[in-house]
Amino acid sequence: MKPSRLWIFAALAIVIATAAVLLAMGRNPICTCGAVDLWVGSRDSPRTSQMLSDWYSFSHVVHGFLFYALLWLAARRWPVGWRFVVALLIECAWEITENTPMIIDRYRATTAAVGYTGDSVLNSLSDVGMMALGFLIARKLPVWASAIALIALEVTPLFVIRDNLTLNVIALIAPNQTLQAWQAGR
Secondary structure, three states, rough: OHHHHHHHHHHHHHHHHHHHHHHHHHOOOOOOOOOOOOEEEOOOOOOOOOOEOOOOOOHHHHHHHHHHHHHHHHHHOOOOHHHHHHHHHHHHHHHHHHHHHHHHHHHHHHHHOOOOOOHHHHHHHHHHHOOOOOOHHHHHHHHHHHHHHHHHHHHHHHHHHHOHHHHHHHHHHHOOOOHHHHHHHO
């Protein structure tokens, strides 16, 4: 294998290791309902975070945009393939952390994720794929177009399901009862 393509092997190894860790943690490979759907449109469905995509998939695309920008700023001299591997490593570490009992309980207590039980392995890997998509799109778009896309990816779910990446981060770090009431529609 050419040294210039070694990053592809590293990326695949990270994704395979992530799936193995999630399975070892007891995460369900797919939804316990036995179905595999392309899209779940309801924020509060028991199938949310179990299928290939849902409203929260957009937040993982945003991760890709943000990781691309941060790694361009911090390591722009690195080849883009290795910056992608770092972004993938961060996203996979988050997917594992997000599915620990501590974070699942925190989501239930402080965010709009009513009844959240964690992700299926399929959903986690799809989330990783969404981050990769965001990273690759950000790499190709001019900065102004990336900024518009990022704003659209945050504003659309905000209005449709009253949630997005920004609100999730706020709710996890500094829970706010007024925000929780608004998200619940009260």
